[in-house]
Amino acid sequence: MTLSVRDLTFSYKKTPVLSDVSFDAEPGELLAILGPNGVGKTTLFRCILGEQKRHAGTIEIDGVDVRTLSARETAHRVAYIPQTHAMTFRFSVQDVVLMGTSHTLSPLASPGRKQERIAEEALEKLGIGHLSDRSFDTLSGGEQQLCYVARALSQQAKILLMDEPTSSLDYGNQLRVLDVVKDLAKDGYTVLLSTHNPQHALWYADRVLALHDGSVAALGPVEETLTPALFETLYGTRAELYETPSGSVILPVSNRGETK
């Protein structure tokens, strides 16, 4: 499914958050969204999910304005993968993944064997089928994140929105989760990934959408777009780009570097 955002402008209580943001995301593509804290990445996702409908401009999924979609219809098209967070109740992994199927069920129905099979398949696909009957809160951060990805797969929506999925994970788990996400993009999902880590964009993204002060600072293929100059615009810190045998590496340079 193609996501098309045109001139998206959103203000929160008269404070502009997003202004004239336009971009497209195609199936098979991993689009990384970069930007400093509070730049409106989460707001952008909320608008796409239809949680915020008071925006100017249009957001279309295969030509349908998201404002005209109900929550159920949106869930059919877009899956949201949150950061790992504590849950009030101890659900099992299977319970959590099953929740992805809710939009396919009538409001008064509970999931049955068919939905349980979908959930199991999603877990198997991500290689975490063995976690199925574990309690969600006993999983590691990386496993929890994969569990949310599995829930998104059981939702069977073709657009995946990931809001800083790796922010609370260690290096190993960050890369494990991103490998999975990259594979999903290759499988034909449209993946939007917001991240704090430009290096993740370099390694995994096809294109980069850089937001600064609520508008698009840069948009394009990752190698051409993610330059030290953009890095400095976004984060206010100098950076250097190195070519290594295993790809490009972008590193911030401490402003105090020379004085040490």
Add this chain to the structure above:
Amino acid sequence: MDKTAEQGRERRTAVLLGAAGILFVLILVSLTLGRFAVPLTEVVRILFHKLWAIIGLDRVWPMRVTWTTFMENAVVNVRLPRIFMAVLVGCSLSAAGATFQGVFKNPMASPDILGASNGAAFGAALAILLGCSSRYITVFAFVGSIGTVALVFLIAQRAPGLKVVNLILAGIMVGSLFSAGTSYLKLVADPTNQLPAITYWLMGSLSGVRHEHVLPAAIPMALGLVPLLLLRWRLNLLSLGDSEARALGVNTDLLRAVLILCATLVTAASISVSGVIGWVGLVIPHLSRKLIGSDNRGLLPCSMLLGGVFLLLVDDVSRNLLQTEIPIGILTAVIGAPFFIYLLLRKEKTL
């Protein structure tokens, strides 16, 4: 591949069947208990006899009457309606508790979190003060309970900000307003007969429940419990928080409103016949969660069955322990609080 799902389903069924079995046995045993002991065999015979008469088999295959009319009267007219009511009230309060805990993402939520019992107490106190009959006390309590929650809901809808927090805050405010009102009514009530009546009502009791009381209470309870049971899996989604639930395709505002409406209906129907009975709606969902897990597909029915068991047990103690009845509201706290402490201290077993 479906192994874990099947195992989960089987385990859930086993726990629910077990709880239902305990409830059934306890109902039979409770029928034997009372100032006038009736042996279990006679209880079973009397019940079969009644059943025979209802389905018209008594003319084809009449049963030999081995019991006295006194026994029959005690079992059928005195104990049976009261036992039914205890089970219904326990069932309803526990279901409402489990629902509110899910809706408010808070394991400490109880059925009266939105002021339902404060409103009911005010209504009942007002009715007693006005010298109404017991039927109208029930009606006043019911209306007071529903009205209070409706008021809380309207206030929370108008307020800006997070709806869940608004609801809880509005519930505390309006609840304390009505509780002040009840205090005032107690102050002006006639201390020789009205004040004790109000006080006794506030402590909760199932004494005096007759056949004719069961149906008027059971109808609103059923009207609330059936939707709660049908929506119980959706409650899981709502307990993730609005944003996430919505992204999964849930109309969160509508679902929450329906769940609150149904849970309030069963709570009001319960409190209006039994008076204020605390603890059941808090403790039983907790216990059930330990037994069957947090998935409301199992948790809600399990809470209902165990709620029935618990309240029936407490009511048995209430009417049999001493010569005079102990108000059930006191007993639920006396039994509920230590039990809760036990649950708190017990080491968590991981799933």
